[in-house]
Amino acid sequence: MAIKFFGNYLLDKGNLTAEQLTQAVEYQSLKNLSLGEIAVRENLITLKDAETINDKQRVLDKRFGEVSISLGLLTEKQIEMLLAIQKKEKIFFGEVIVQKYFISQELLDQELKTFEIEQQLESVALNEEINALDKDGVIKDSIAIFQKLYSRIVHDYIKLVSINQKCVTREGLIAHQKMRGDLHLDFALQPEDAVSLEISQKFLKMEFNTIDEMVVDIISEFVNVILGNIAVKLSENSVKVDLTPPTILKNEELKSSEYLTFDFATTHGSLTLYLKL
Numbered sequence: 001m002a003i004k005f006f007g008n009y010l011l012d013k014g015n016l017t018a019e020q021l022t023q024a025v026e027y028q029s030l031k032n033l034s035l036g037e038i039a040v041r042e043n044l045i046t047l048k049d050a051e052t053i054n055d056k057q058r059v060l061d062k063r064f065g066e067v068s069i070s071l072g073l074l075t076e077k078q079i080e081m082l083l084a085i086q087k088k089e090k091i092f093f094g095e096v097i098v099q100k101y102f103i104s105q106e107l108l109d110q111e112l113k114t115f116e117i118e119q120q121l122e123s124v125a126l127n128e129e130i131n132a133l134d135k136d137g138v139i140k141d142s143i144a145i146f147q148k149l150y151s152r153i154v155h156d157y158i159k160l161v162s163i164n165q166k167c168v169t170r171e172g173l174i175a176h177q178k179m180r181g182d183l184h185l186d187f188a189l190q191p192e193d194a195v196s197l198e199i200s201q202k203f204l205k206m207e208f209n210t211i212d213e214m215v216v217d218i219i220s221e222f223v224n225v226i227l228g229n230i231a232v233k234l235s236e237n238s239v240k241v242d243l244t245p246p247t248i249l250k251n252e253e254l255k256s257s258e259y260l261t262f263d264f265a266t267t268h269g270s271l272t273l274y275l276k277l
Contacts (some may be wrong), residue, residue, distance in 0.1 A: 004265065006093055008220065009115050015103055024096045025267055031091045034104050035064045038056065038082050038089075039074065049073050051205065061145070063230045089162060112241055129163050133260060137186065138234075143262060144190075145229050146273060150266070153222070154202045161270075162263045172196060173216060174249040175223040181213050181241035183234060189223050189255060191271035198268045220246040 007025060010016040016024075035043070036050035045053075045068070056067045065079035074082075094112060097103045103111075134140055143160065150158050172192045179185040193200065193211055200208045200218040208215055223246050231241050259274040 002064075002159050004119075004161065005159065005267070006115055007097075008111065008265075009105070010111060010183075012066050013111070015111060016097065019143065020097070020100070020102045024044060024093060024100065024102065027100070027156075028091060028093055028096050029267075031089065031096075033086070033089070034081050034087060035079075039068075042082070042085070043083070044078055051094065051258040056151075058149065058225050059228070061148075061232065065184050068213035071200035078229050080141075104277075105247075108161055115124075126158060133163075138183065139260065139275060140276060141185070142185070142275060143273070145233060146226050147264075149208040149226055149229060153268075154199055154268075156198065156266050156268060158264050158266045160194050160262055161265045165263055168263070170251075171215055172271070173211065173219060174254055174274075175219045175225050175246050175247045176254065176274075177227050177246040178242065179227060179241045183241055185241075186259070186274075187218070187223065187230075187231070188249070188259070189221065189226070189271065190274070192269035195266060195271050198266075216248055220248060249263045 004012075007021045008018065011018060011021050027057075036045075039045045040047050040050050042175060049068075053064055053071065053073065057064060058073065060067060062070075065074070065076075065083070069076060070075040070081065079247075086173055091176045094108050098105050098108055109261065130140055130143070147160075148156050148210060150156070170190055172190045173196060174188050174190045176186070176188040179187065196211060196215055196219050197208045199222055200206070200215045203222060204214075205216050224243070232242055254274065259276045262273040262275070264271050264273065
């Protein structure tokens with residue numbers, strides 16, 4: 001078994017149909033609003049204010065509440081209120097599929113228990129693999145920062161599903177960037193087209209339907225943001241580095257055999273992270 005989302009697990013076991021899974025994920029996404037979306041809804045800030053906070057978050061790697069307070073847009077008391085609203089309104093995937101009568105509560109409890117045990121075992125195995133490969137925690141920090149920024153910018157779930165999986169056909173544009181200085185790190189990200197479009201839509205708050213020049217630029221900037229945050233993390237340990245401009249590579253231009261590869265699953269598709277130290 002591999003790491004996966006609970007909905008895909010139920011789909012594979014025949015407990016959900018593909019249509020039911022899509023309906024449940026879309027419903028959950030509509031219901032579970034970000035803190036910024038709730039703040040705008042409650043008329044505490046404007047949409048422009050929320051976008052300003054989100055832009056600052058990408059650079060500062062801080063939570064929405066921290067940034068909004070530092071900018072003087074929200075108070076600590078308002079953030080506490082917003083967090084309470086978010087917690088009260090949060091709906092879990094299991095609740096959705098029971099409410100919609102896609103699955104019984106009894107079967108949900110049974111499958112969830114089995115799923116959590118199996119996924120925990122897979123997660124432990126992946127962490128052990130990362131620890132065996134890691135050099136001074138750089139890999140672990142890079143993965144953690146990437147996942148956090150993806151979730152923060154795209155408002156989507158993301159899971160590491162495999163490491164160095166061979167003979168896999170990966171598709172999508174590849175954004176590549178280098179870090180040089182006290183530490184050398186080559187970093188590349190290859191999202192499937194659907195994921196690239198979703199990142200672009202959330203990044204610019206615009207609709208994208210095809211992989212055009214603007215999408216390519218956004219994915220390059222997305223990689224630049226991630227590597228910039230990794231550089232900031234390294235600087236906290238007095239590691240001095242500089243970044244080269246990001247470039248777009250073709251599949252044949254990336255010598256993947258020289259890299260550690262980390263495959264991730266999201267609700268919009270797959271993406272692969274390549275790291276070379």
